[in-house]
Amino acid sequence: MGKAVAFTDILAAANRLAPHIRRTPVETSLALTERVGHPVHLKLEHHQITGSFKLRGATNAVLGLPEKERKRGVSAASTGNHGRAVSHAAKATGTRAIICMSSLVPANKVEAIAALGAEARIVGKSQDDAQVEVDRLVAEEGFNNIPPFDHPDVIAGQGTIGLEFMAALPDLDAILVPLSGGGLISGIALAVKTMSPKTRVVGVSMERGAAMVACLAAGHPVDVEEVATLADSLGGGIGLDNRLTFNMVRDLVDETILVSESEIAEAVRFAYEFEREVLEGGAAVGIAALMSGKFEPRGPTGLVLTGRNIDTRVHREIICGTHPAFEEA
Numbered sequence: 001m002g003k004a005v006a007f008t009d010i011l012a013a014a015n016r017l018a019p020h021i022r023r024t025p026v027e028t029s030l031a032l033t034e035r036v037g038h039p040v041h042l043k044l045e046h047h048q049i050t051g052s053f054k055l056r057g058a059t060n061a062v063l064g065l066p067e068k069e070r071k072r073g074v075s076a077a078s079t080g081n082h083g084r085a086v087s088h089a090a091k092a093t094g095t096r097a098i099i100c101m102s103s104l105v106p107a108n109k110v111e112a113i114a115a116l117g118a119e120a121r122i123v124g125k126s127q128d129d130a131q132v133e134v135d136r137l138v139a140e141e142g143f144n145n146i147p148p149f150d151h152p153d154v155i156a157g158q159g160t161i162g163l164e165f166m167a168a169l170p171d172l173d174a175i176l177v178p179l180s181g182g183g184l185i186s187g188i189a190l191a192v193k194t195m196s197p198k199t200r201v202v203g204v205s206m207e208r209g210a211a212m213v214a215c216l217a218a219g220h221p222v223d224v225e226e227v228a229t230l231a232d233s234l235g236g237g238i239g240l241d242n243r244l245t246f247n248m249v250r251d252l253v254d255e256t257i258l259v260s261e262s263e264i265a266e267a268v269r270f271a272y273e274f275e276r277e278v279l280e281g282g283a284a285v286g287i288a289a290l291m292s293g294k295f296e297p298r299g300p301t302g303l304v305l306t307g308r309n310i311d312t313r314v315h316r317e318i319i320c321g322t323h324p325a326f327e328e329a
């Protein structure tokens with residue numbers, strides 16, 4: 001068992017993170033409010049530095065390392081939002097970072113990591129090969145792996161979103177949170193349930209490869225096949241050796257909802273058309289749950305919009321309605 005996360009850890013994270021992160025705005029969506037008949041409030045966390053909330057957890061984890069450890073450097077195997085976050089967090093704290101990735105990763109992603117100040121190390125031909133190099137850096141060179149979700153400081157960092165949402169809107173009936181490995185919703189649920197036990201915390205994943213939902217159904221962590229989805233940031237498993245997020249999601253989250261590819265595409269288009277917000281698929285699943293009627297609001301509802309790092313070509317196809325996802329059931 002890993003060290004449990006406490007509400008006080010989230011309060012401490014808020015203090016530690018204050019100089020490093022943007023306190024993102026909360027705005028009311030008139031279009032969604034009108035559509036569902038209850039007030040809908042959006043936490044614009046896709047406006048966070050690096051374009052996603054992952055900066056909070058990564059920065060809190062880097063700052064949480066003892067000085068001696070931090071001096072040796074940090075490493076991660078993600079080229080997505082977590083890799084960007086670790087790169088930026090390391091640079092901001094004067095820490096060396098090596099982000100490991102396979103030779104199949106597109107050049108623009110490699111450049112984005114390098115532009116954030118980290119060393120992009122190309123190893124092997126798969127994500128697994130990249131992880132082997134991270135493990136080697138940890139074992140042989142004293143680097144610290146910063147994991148994307150299953151770590152107490154990462155969870156506490158993401159939980160600061162819950163503090164900010166509750167401070168802005170103490171009377172939310174429900175909060176809808178995109179769900180993958182569960183670091184985000186574990187932290188938010190701990191904050192929200194402590195401050196407002198009656199507020200429902202709802203996880204939303206894509207139908208195609210929803211790992212945590214499969215694990216909840218099985219009653220323990222299981223392997224789930226990864227398939228292509230518009231919500232690519234929500235792909236991947238929770239780890240068979242999951243220490244924290246499986247238990248926290250099982251104990252704190254009230255409900256989970258799955259949305260289809262066409263529902264995600266509609267939500268990304270809606271966000272652009274009515275809110276002028278650019279969202280990646282994984283960030284739009286809460287809007288999809290509302291628009292599809294799969295989530296039925298009973299009062300003021302909060303949505304966490306988590307990221308905006310979508311491929312511009314994919315985004316254009318969605319806005320124009322030509323993306324193949326619109327054809328899927």
Ligand SMILES: *Cc1c(COP(=O)(O)O)cnc(C)c1O
Pocket residue numbers: 052054081082148149178179180181182183184185233234280282283306307308
């Ligand atoms: C990582 C991520 C999520 C899911 O966070 P977890 O802690 O893995 O559940 C949601 N949205 C975006 C944009 C992400 O990058």
